[in-house]
Amino acid sequence: MNGPQDLGGQHGFGPVAPEPDEPRFHADWERRAMALTLAAGAMGTWSIDESRHARESLPPAVYLRASYYEIWIRALEALLVRHGFVTEAELAEGRALEPGAAPLRVLAALAVPAVISRGAPVDRAPGDVQPAFAPGDLVRTAVMHPAGHTRLPRYARGKTGVVEAVQGFHVFPDSNACGRGEAPQWLYSVVFEAAGIWGRDAEPGAALSIDAWESYLERP
Amino acid sequence: MTDKHHDHPHEDGHEDGPDPMVARVAALEAVLTEKGLVEADALDAILELYETRIGPRNGARVIARAWSDPDYADWLRRDATAAIADLGYTGRQGEHMRAVFNTEAMHNLVVCTLCSCYPWSVLGLPPVWYKSPPYRARAVIAPREVLAEFGVVLPEGTAIRVWDSTAEIRYLVVPVRPEGTDGLDAEALAALVTRDSMIGAGLALAL
Numbered sequence: 001m002n003g004p005q006d007l008g009g010q011h012g013f014g015p016v017a018p019e020p021d022e023p024r025f026h027a028d029w030e031r032r033a034m035a036l037t038l039a040a041g042a043m044g045t046w047s048i049d050e051s052r053h054a055r056e057s058l059p060p061a062v063y064l065r066a067s068y069y070e071i072w073i074r075a076l077e078a079l080l081v082r083h084g085f086v087t088e089a090e091l092a093e094g095r096a097l098e099p100g101a102a103p104l105r106v107l108a109a110l111a112v113p114a115v116i117s118r119g120a121p122v123d124r125a126p127g128d129v130q131p132a133f134a135p136g137d138l139v140r141t142a143v144m145h146p147a148g149h150t151r152l153p154r155y156a157r158g159k160t161g162v163v164e165a166v167q168g169f170h171v172f173p174d175s176n177a178c179g180r181g182e183a184p185q186w187l188y189s190v191v192f193e194a195a196g197i198w199g200r201d202a203e204p205g206a207a208l209s210i211d212a213w214e215s216y217l218e219r220p
Numbered sequence: 221m222t223d224k225h226h227d228h229p230h231e232d233g234h235e236d237g238p239d240p241m242v243a244r245v246a247a248l249e250a251v252l253t254e255k256g257l258v259e260a261d262a263l264d265a266i267l268e269l270y271e272t273r274i275g276p277r278n279g280a281r282v283i284a285r286a287w288s289d290p291d292y293a294d295w296l297r298r299d300a301t302a303a304i305a306d307l308g309y310t311g312r313q314g315e316h317m318r319a320v321f322n323t324e325a326m327h328n329l330v331v332c333t334l335c336s337c338y339p340w341s342v343l344g345l346p347p348v349w350y351k352s353p354p355y356r357a358r359a360v361i362a363p364r365e366v367l368a369e370f371g372v373v374l375p376e377g378t379a380i381r382v383w384d385s386t387a388e389i390r391y392l393v394v395p396v397r398p399e400g401t402d403g404l405d406a407e408a409l410a411a412l413v414t415r416d417s418m419i420g421a422g423l424a425l426a427l
Binding site for chain 2 (some may be wrong): 005006007008009010011013014015016017018019022024026027028029031032033034035036037039040043044048052055056064067068069070073076077080085088090091092093094095096100103104107108109110111112113115116117118119120121122123143151152153155156167168171173187189191197198201202203205206207208209210211213214
C-alpha cells in the first residue's frame with residue numbers, strides 16, 4: 001500500500017539523529033511493548049506479514065508522529081481486536097469483560113529460548129518451480145499501486161535493474177498478509193544504479209538493491 | 221522523528237503531562253494476562269534474552285572470527301546463516317542471513333525503508349534512529365550525506381551500495397579490518413567492532 005511506511009526517498013524529516021550510548025529501551029513501557037508483541041505473536045494467529053500490514057495501516061498522521069514501539073502497540077491492539085481476542089472496551093478499561101477467541105497456543109516461559117532461537121523461517125520447498133531469472137539478467141520492476149500489503153517500495157517501481165542473486169523460495173507477503181496463503185515465490189536480490197532510481201538527484205557512485213519476489217519482476 | 225517527544229519520552233511527566241503510552245501498555249498487558257493470552261513469566265524470559273544474551277556483541281564475534289580466519293570468512297560469504305549459527309546465533313530476525321563485506325572500493329549500508337527489518341540474532345534490537353523516518357527516507361537517496369551525519373566520510377573513490385531489506389533476508393556488514401591489528405586475538409578484535417559498523421553506518425574502531 002502507498003502508506004506512511006513507504007519512506008524511501010521522502011524529504012523533510014531532517015537529519016539522522018544518532019543517540020550516543022543509546023539505551024536499549026527509553027522507558028519501561030517500551031520493554032513491556034516489545035515483550036507483549038513477541039508473546040502475543042507467538043500465539044501463532046497472525047503472520048509477520050499481517051503484523052507489518054497492521055502497522056502500515058495506521059493513519060499516516062498517527063504513524064509519523066509515533067515512536068516505533070507505539071506503532072507496534074497500536075498495531076497489536078488492532079490485531080487482537082480483529083481476531084476476537086480482546087475488545088476495544090477491554091482495552092479502554094484495562095480488564096477482561098467477556099470471553100474471547102481461544103489462542104492456538106500460549107507462549108510458556110520455558111519455551112522462550114527455543115522459540116526465539118528457532119525463529120520463523122520463510123523459505124519453502126520449491127518443488128518443480130524453477131526460477132524465471134538468473135544472476136546477470138536485466139529485469140524491470142512492476143508498475144503497481146496495490147491497496148494491500150506489498151514489499152515493493154514506490155521508489156523501486158517501474159525501474160530497470162540487474163538480478164544479482166537468487167535468494168531462495170520465500171513466502172509471498174502480498175498474499176500472506178491478507179490471509180490468501182503463503183503462495184511462495186522465488187526471491188531475488190536486484191541491484192539498481194542510483195541514477196536509474198533518482199536520476200539527476202542521485203549521489204555519484206552509489207547503487208541500491210532490494211529483495212524482490214518474482215511476480216514483482218518482468219523482462220524489460 | 222527528531223522532535224523532543226520521541227527523543228526524550230516523558231514518562232515521569234512534565235508540562236505535557238505523563239506519556240499516555242504508560243497507561244495504554246499497562247492496560248493491554250493487564251487484559252492479555254487476565255485472559256491467559258500471554259504469561260507474565262514468558263514476558264520476563266523474552267526481556268531477559270534481549271537484555272542479556274542477544275545484542276551486537278554477538279555480531280562482533282562473527283566479524284572478529286571472519287577477520288582472523290579466511291576459511292570462516294569464505295563460509296560467511298557463501299552461507300552466512302550457517303556460518304553464524306556455528307557461533308550459536310540463530311532464530312528470530314536472523315533466519316536468513318547474508319554477510320556483505322566492505323572493502324576500500326565498496327562500502328555497504330543497510331536500511332529498511334518499509335519498516336524496521338534488522339538482524340536481531342546478531343545485533344539485538346535496532347536503535348531508534350534505524351527505525352525512524354530520517355534514516356529510512358534518506359539512506360537510499362543520500363547515503364553519503366547520511367554517513368557524514370554519523371561522522372563517516374568515505375574517500376570519493378569508494379562506491380556505496382545500499383541494501384534495502386525488503387524481504388526476510390537480514391544483512392550483516394563486515395567492516396574493513398583496521399590496520400595494525402595483526403597480532404590481536406579474537407576478543408581484542410571484537411572490541412573494535414561497533415554496532416554501527418555492522419550496519420554500515422560506522423567503521424570499525426582504529427586501534
